[in-house]
Amino acid sequence: MLSVYVDLALGLVVSFLLLSLLVSGLNEAFVRVLAIRSKFLWAYLRDTMDGAGAAGSWLPARVRDVFTRLPFLHDPRPRYNALPAPAEAGDLPEPQGKADDSMINLLYERVREIDHAKRGRTSIADIPPGRFAVALMELAAGEDGDVERFLAKLKAMNSPLYGPLKGVWESAQRDLDRFRQGVETWFDGEMQRLSMLYRRYVKWVIAVLGLLVTLLFTMDGFEYAKTLLRDNAFRASVTAVSEAGPDAYSELKARCTGADPVHCVSETMSQPALVKMLGHALVSVSIPEQGDPGVEWNGGVWWDRLVTPSHWPGFLLTYVALLFGAPFWWDVLRRLTGIRSRR
Structure with a gap:
């Protein structure tokens, strides 16, 4: 059970760190271009x-x-x-x-x-x-x-x-x-x-x-945390099927109804929770199994998420987290993983 919460914490920290780095990069570009x-x-x-x-x-x-x-x-x-x-x-x-x-x-x-x-x-x-x-x-x-x-x-x-x-x-x-x-x-x-x-x-x-x-990525922090827990539960179900047999595949059956189980498991495992959440952005990039990557316009889905009040608390959580900045989340990640900084 402890590993579930550790995975949840790491997933949230990494997502906030990546988005904070994006904000810092945009800020630095803004400062350099305008010579602030x-x-x-x-x-x-x-x-x-x-x-x-x-x-x-x-x-x-x-x-x-x-x-x-x-x-x-x-x-x-x-x-x-x-x-x-x-x-x-x-x-x-x-x-x-x-x-x-x-x-x-x-x-x-x-x-x-x-x-x-x-x-x-x-x-x-x-x-x-x-x-x-x-x-x-x-x-x-x-x-x-x-x-x-x-x-x-x-x-x-x-x-x-x-x-x-x-x-x-x-x-x-x-x-x-x-x-x-x-x-x-x-x-x-x-x-x-x-x-x-x-x-x-x-x-x-x-x-x-x-x-x-x-708002551009419509990053709902609460929804992302829930998606992380669901992914963890799904991986646990896949592991249970491989170890305990077909009697322990309730979660696998619920997610892969009407589809090839092998392809379904492979596709789900290759799309972590963060990739799924970023797929709700105004513009998303998809990488198919064959062919070149494609850019998709998600205007309708993006607007529906943006005007849905149930997502607003998650947006607020993400926004407040980004205000702490990338150095804060990098320090939290180092403490969770034990990474030592070189001086």
Whole structure:
């Protein structure tokens, strides 16, 4: 009896793991195609260096903005430039300067050596804190190396960067080396804060993708568990027939009525419960005994399952399970099977 529950647990865990991996793969494809990581970074840098009043600079704070403005409507990244950074940093823009002379473009000018060959916008999604600190020191060097003058220009530009840098400069007691280290530490903390915002965004994306995958496959968690138990009982009946004779084939007879028992058993054994459940998806793939695999449209069956209230609790179970993510279900599978992870 214990093996039945172990099989049930393993079947559920493996199915949730596979669907979670699908959700994670879709999320990663979504992030890469739309360059979400890079947009998050440069949206933050535009707000931090040029302020919310500058053209095209904003950081999404509401869910609507995250799902509409950041991925699709606006691109806060600078234009890609394949040329190496000039020997000297450009002068800071005047308070009423053009958007092309903004702080964000001056920063990109100093860090574009780490950019990838990409058309259009930059693909930089991560700036090491040390590299950012050196870039700021180079901008300060453009003001004749006078940090006080550099800070004064930031204040005149009404740049939000002035406050943090002023605090770091005072804490460093006007020592350039300590100032650089302080800027590096401050930027590292800001990147951690930005990572928390990004993870919050990813949770929303995964929640939407998990719902779509659940409804696309109409994966009823309760029905799947019941199918696993029925398959286990069927296999037990087949084993009983082979060991105890024809008197113990009630389940086999019920499932294979009017069919060749050998073919029926072979066909049933080759279709595990997970394959049966995924066959209820909007589009399913069938692999016949002979010939090429075929793609089937299950629109009618899919819609009937979708609008049947008795399936909704199972859909909810599957959806909640997918929210835990693939790492969680992989860890559960390792604990159940005793698989040890290599480090």
